[in-house]
Amino acid sequence: MKAKLMFASLVLAMSVVFTGCSSDNSKETDTAAKPADTAQTSSDSSDLNAKLKDVLEQYRQFSIEQSDQLIVETEKFVAAVKGGDLEQAKALYAPTRMYYERIEPIAEALGNFDPDIDARDGDVEAADWRGFHRIEKGLWEDNKTAGTEEFADRLLSDVKSLRALMETVEVDTAMLTTGAVELLNEVSSSKVTGEEERYSHTDLYDFVANVEGAKKIYELLKPELASQDADLEKSIGEKFTALEALLAKYKSGDGYVLFTELKEDNTRELSQALDALAEPLSQMGKALGV
Amino acid sequence: MAANRKQDNGNREDGSRNISRRDLLKMAGIGGAGLLLGGAGVGALFKSNQDNSASASASPTNSSYHEEIPFYGEHQAGIVTPAQDFxxxxxxDVTASSIDEVRKLFKDWTAAAAVITQGGMLGEDNENLNVPPSDTGEAAGLQPSKTTLTFxxxxxxxxxxxxxxxRKPAELQDLPxxxxxxLRKEWVGGDIGVQACANDMQVAFRAIRNLARVARGKAALRWTQEGFQRTSGADPSGGTARNLMGFKDGTGNPDVTDAAKMNEVVxxxxxxxxxxxxxxSYMVVRRIRIRVEVWDRSTLGEQEATFGRYRTSGAPLGGEQEFDPIDLEKKDEKGKPVIPVGAHIRVAKENGVQILRRSYSYSSGLDTRTGQLDAGLLFVAFNRNVAKQFIPMQRTLAASDRLNEYIEHNGSALFACFPGVKEGGYIGDTLL
Incomplete structure (x- = not known):
């Protein structure tokens, strides 16, 4: 969980920066630079969104499917927690989270869901802390389900609210292109360092799910991308393949090895493969004319 | 901000290097450019832009930030170029798997380096709100600051x-x-070495940051080290810089304006x-930690005996001035050599080998294991044949230099630096 640069907040942030640094000629700068840029891009974007209407709808459907499945799996997880089945709860924790991790940028765009569902200790005021990681702490650190039941109930109601709002989300191309990069940034900032799952050490599940979420976006945009910039499309595809091959080395049963089993050389290799993918991926928006 | 933007656009568009605002500043004859050009006028200005960097060997001045050093030339810049401040x-490490990708990397780097060294902005997307900017931006509006990039x-x-x-040169082996x-593995080796120098730290950092970004997917950073020396502003005389032991370092360097000498040595x-x-040229990079705390509690007499020079003047022991000849035969009244056996300059002089040293000091915070400073020398040297120059020299120094008590070599790398890039060519095109 970390502050995000969604399109709207970017525009807002830019205007704050402009205001902040232009004490001597502020008015002139603001009016001269900003509206012209945004006006131009928004008309281009609406053409593009119309052209990619089907793709955007497919992504919306994907997000809804993932959040439907998130509810189903969270119900099982919550049942295990409330039934006092510690081993089952631990086993379901990481796989359940993957449905959330694949669509995290959408959840963040929909309001305050990310802090409620995915905050780590210290991300929010202690009194407000709930969600997956609060339960994770109980299951692994305290090694018991007792005391996490109320958080389990809250989690289920939070993911249901998320699902309800999914219906209203308006997906545009910029959301996809920035969302794909954000998913990888999530990995880069916390999963590849083992800070996300500090009690369960199941970071690789999140890692894989974030990459899968980004891959979904790439695959949906692939035909259009190939027609606009075939080299870029090819490069992104190759880097996904390389990263997936690296991740496959850490498969264990139905899941993945614990983060604590990785050596520094392993995480560095993963991190560099991730950066190698994220850089061309961040050029998708430009190639598509977002 | 609007004004800056306009100016940047102007610079970006003049790919053929028409007269820019910066050139106009130069032609006003202020600062380093004025000293360098003398009264020779505009024709000479453009000539000097196309000459090799060796021609820019004026002493550093306070206004040297305005100067750009040509990227293209017979030799790479950053070798006989007088050392910038940072x-x-x-x-x-190359992560690409095919030589085509490596070639592409060097072509991309060539285009980027040509822009970075001239103080321009990379790419065209620096105003579009919906895409990541092409240039990371921290050097926007900054002077080229004599940036050089050496590969x-x-x-x-x-x-x-x-x-x-x-096609590997026989002498291009891991240093013995x-x-x-x-040596610590985090500071050793690498497939490619890039030296970015500039008279501004932010400008130098920006260069490497952007080259690393351009390289993503083809090459990944293996290790980096930042270095500094006293700035040209702090020492307008342009005298020999002092290392962190407090001694002048580089007095014995060959004259970079002597072309014949450079052909012989570099x-x-x-x-x-x-x-x-x-x-x-072969570039040797050694990360040499100074045991600062130990050095600081040794007497001045011991320190001077260790180097074989006076700390204040830089003169060899027994001499008066920094550049006085080193007299290894001179004895004191007790018959002992004035420059003691094992003194750094004695060992180096007896060795007789010349190299071009271009070292910087470094400070990398604390060694967390001991709480002591991790500071020292980022030793950078260029030589024509490493097997005949640096290696035998370092063997002798490692065996008998009194300095060894106070230093520790913990990083090492060797790179074969390509000849200069011709316009229209690319870095490494003689090999690739």
């Missing part, structure tokens, strides 16, 4: 991945283990082989 050295390839570049094994080496000649290295 360095960011970067070692890269070389290490022994591992020729390990067979790219079918180049048979020297006495007392305490530039690999076509007769040396391989042909692709003709006009290039």
């Amino acid at each position: 360095v960011v050295f970067a070692s890269f 070389g390839v290490g022994p591992s570049f020729f390990d067979g991945r790219f079918g180049l094994a048979d 283990a020297f006495n007392g080496d305490a 530039w690999t000649q076509s007769s040396d082989g391989p042909q692709w290295m003709a006009g290039g």
